[in-house]
Amino acid sequence: MRPQTTYPALLALLGLAAAEDKAATTPTTTATACTASSTSGAFYDLRPDMAVKAPKDGSKPAHNAPTVDYRARGHDYGSDFTLNICGPVVEPVDGEVHDLKEELWRNISAYYVSKGDVYSLGMQSGELITRGKELVLQYTGGSLCGKKHKSKSDRRSDGERLTSRGAVHEGAAYKDYEDDEGGSSAGNSTAVDALKKHDDDDDDVRRKSATIFFSCDKDPVATAASVAFIATDPDECNYVFKVKSQHACAGAEPHKPGSVGPGPVFLIILVIAVLVYLLGGIFYNRTVSNARGWKQLPNYSLWAGVWSFMTDLFFIALSSCARFLPSRRGYHYLAGSPSGRTRSSRDRDAENRLIDQLDEEWDD
Structure with missing residues (x-):
């Protein structure tokens, strides 16, 4: 009966160990926005690069942050x-943003204007991600994109291509290979429609996003960050930038408030070693050497000699x-001074x- 009672305890211990291992391996995110720490110990703080509105009193913003987008x-x-x-963005968006409610316009972090239309590339985010040596920031939740949501110019060009294609193939004859089976033409059109429907179902609702890669600028002359557009995907859903x-x-x-820095850690280790x-030493001298008084201290003769030398x-x-x-006897004349010789x-x-x-009195 003992093995049967042991199995639940072992299972409970294994479950507890697995839970602790899972909690230890769960990645943690940085609490402070726009900052990140890598596994190698490197720390990144991009808050000085965030553009803010200029103070109304005309003073400079904190950390000399930029005031324009x-x-x-x-x-x-x-x-x-x-x-x-x-x-x-600091400056309000000029115009109506496609596929976004008006109350969300104030949270737009990236956008572009094409032929008078405003397209958002994502909402505000301060979650920096470190992937190896790369520092990445991503904005999501922009305007709709994908095959279903093309711009007006793209739709117009697509319509022109379809029109030209129809003119080219106008009057062409197609052989029906399954005419003898009956209803083959209807079946063919049904398959084409099903294929189109399948493609449309796979084209889920997608929104534009922006991925920003950061690189270290070691130029001492550069005072502000510089942004460059790199590329976008064929569906114009993801835009890549480099800063x-x-x-x-x-x-x-x-150093964070409440955390222990390297100095206090070294001091704690030193205090523990001294204790x-x-x-x-006291326990050894008292129990083994039967020492009493100050002689219980470890290496008493050595420390006594050090104390005597210091005194x-x-x-x-x-x-x-x-x-x-200065002497308290007042002023006195030096032996070699002229005033001293005159007095002597x-x-x-x-x-x-x-x-x-x-002598005269003695003679008298």
């Missing part, structure tokens, strides 16, 4: 891009400093006169 040229894409880093910034260089993570040394140095230094203190000659003359006077 970033611009990126589209080059062959045909439209330029406006975006911000880790925050919504060069001095704040994208890896640095040391600042172990003292308590272990001797102290008294020597004290006596040396006492020589430079005057004293000798007075003594001679006194001696002569005493």
